[in-house]
Amino acid sequence: MSDVLSLIIAKYNYWLYVILMMIGLYGMIAKNNLIKKVVGMNIFQTAIILFYVSIGYKTHAGIPIITSADTAHGVAVKAADYINPLTSCLMLTAIVVSVATFGYAMALAVRIYQRYKTLEEDELRMRLSEE
Amino acid sequence: MRILAFIVVCLTGAFLLYGTSEFPDWGDPNAPASLHVAGYYIEKTYEETAVIFTAGIGCFLLLRDFRGKKEHYYHHIPTGVILHIKDEKKSLTVGKEFGYMDKEWVPPDLINKNICRILIPFIQINALYVLAHGDYSPGGGFQGGVIFGSSLILLSISYDLKTLVKRVKERLLGIFAALGVLIYAGTGALCLIIGGNFLDYGKLAPLLPGHSDHIRAYGMLVVEIGVGIAVMAVMTIIYINIVSEGRHDEGL
Numbered sequence: 001m002s003d004v005l006s007l008i009i010a011k012y013n014y015w016l017y018v019i020l021m022m023i024g025l026y027g028m029i030a031k032n033n034l035i036k037k038v039v040g041m042n043i044f045q046t047a048i049i050l051f052y053v054s055i056g057y058k059t060h061a062g063i064p065i066i067t068s069a070d071t072a073h074g075v076a077v078k079a080a081d082y083i084n085p086l087t088s089c090l091m092l093t094a095i096v097v098s099v100a101t102f103g104y105a106m107a108l109a110v111r112i113y114q115r116y117k118t119l120e121e122d123e124l125r126m127r128l129s130e131e
Numbered sequence: 132m133r134i135l136a137f138i139v140v141c142l143t144g145a146f147l148l149y150g151t152s153e154f155p156d157w158g159d160p161n162a163p164a165s166l167h168v169a170g171y172y173i174e175k176t177y178e179e180t181a182v183i184f185t186a187g188i189g190c191f192l193l194l195r196d197f198r199g200k201k202e203h204y205y206h207h208i209p210t211g212v213i214l215h216i217k218d219e220k221k222s223l224t225v226g227k228e229f230g231y232m233d234k235e236w237v238p239p240d241l242i243n244k245n246i247c248r249i250l251i252p253f254i255q256i257n258a259l260y261v262l263a264h265g266d267y268s269p270g271g272g273f274q275g276g277v278i279f280g281s282s283l284i285l286l287s288i289s290y291d292l293k294t295l296v297k298r299v300k301e302r303l304l305g306i307f308a309a310l311g312v313l314i315y316a317g318t319g320a321l322c323l324i325i326g327g328n329f330l331d332y333g334k335l336a337p338l339l340p341g342h343s344d345h346i347r348a349y350g351m352l353v354v355e356i357g358v359g360i361a362v363m364a365v366m367t368i369i370y371i372n373i374v375s376e377g378r379h380d381e382g383l
Contacts, residue, residue: 007152010156010157011151011152011154011156011157012157013157014147014148014151014154014157015148015151018144018147018148018151019144021144021147022140022141022143022144025139025140025143026136026137026140029136029139029140030132030133030136030137054157055162057157057158058158058159058160058162059158059159059160061160065268080160092271092273096182096183096273096362097182099183099186100182100183100185100186101186103186103187103190103369103373104186104189104190104193106369106373107189107190107193107194107369107372107373108193110194110373110376110377111193111194114376
């Protein structure tokens with residue numbers, strides 16, 4: 001039991017992101033309203049972003065900006081002293097993508113509402129079968 | 132249906148958690164992400180400009196409605212009388228005497244308007260600062276562009292959408308979005324023509340003045356300015372189109 005507990009504590013960031021991702025996935029699958037589905041997709045994307053950012057973290061490391069004090073005294077820059085900035089940079093792109101997909105999904109939802117006057121999935125299916 | 136969805140979600144979560152048992156611990160300095168992958172993805176950021184540009188164009192194509200409204204409302208500013216004009220060919224010139232009006236029109240709030248009027252220039256200066264200092268501090272083109280775009284959105288929230296559309300024309304926003312992508316892709320293509328890789332700034336040395344160490348910073352700045360312009364324009368395009376359902380006349 002204590003083995004499992006220590007395993008969870010050492011990797012608790014993965015547990016957090018998996019739980020967040022499950023919430024988002026459930027929202028996408030089970031919710032009836034299209035806007036709620038889009039919000040579920042956003043939660044899902046946030047979980048992925050958190051996962052990536054947590055990968056770049058190192059214990060006892062500072063922000064990834066090399067201070068002039070280090071270089072002036074000729075001390076070699078150790079990579080272990082700086083957290084990995086790459087994952088955060090990658091997630092900047094992911095944030096842009098999530099903004100773009102969210103905006104586009106909202107535009108689609110507005111268009112669907114203009115035509116069918118509803119955003120509920122079952123009502124939409126009813127309207128579609130009537131036509 | 133709900134139970135089925137719950138089971139699927141729980142199964143996915145369980146598989147993912149099972150997979151994490153072989154992942155490195157949190158904060159492990161020797162994690163493979165820190166040792167091996169760096170550098171491979173650094174050239175991949177061009178996706179963000181392309182994606183945001185496509186989203187803006189998509190919103191425009193989906194929602195834009197050129198038909199316009201048939202009936203117009205105006206209010207007479209000195210007396211507060213509301214005019215309803217049913218003939219679509221006639222319209223009033225808006226100025227000191229008559230003002231626009233629509234379904235959601237509320238009398239202008241003095242405090243909101245003035246606070247936003249004072250704040251917006253500072254927000255825009257901050258956006259330019261963030262953009263210009265992106266190469267050696269947190270920030271950059273995307274953040275600067277988003278801050279600048281949000282200042283335009285604030286203008287349309289505190290006044291009304293017509294004020295924004297009158298000052299920043301739709302055509303101008305479209306040109307800016309395309310221009311930003313052009314600056315970005317053009318810089319990359321210029322490096323290709325000179326003989327380097329895509330966005331290989333070091334190859335720009337013959338074209339730009341200054342010490343060769345600074346050429347990379349200049350190249351980055353040019354690219355960031357392109358990204359910033361594109362993001363600013365696209366944010367505003369998405370906002371205007373969604374809020375007014377594509378008609379660009381009334382909204383929040």
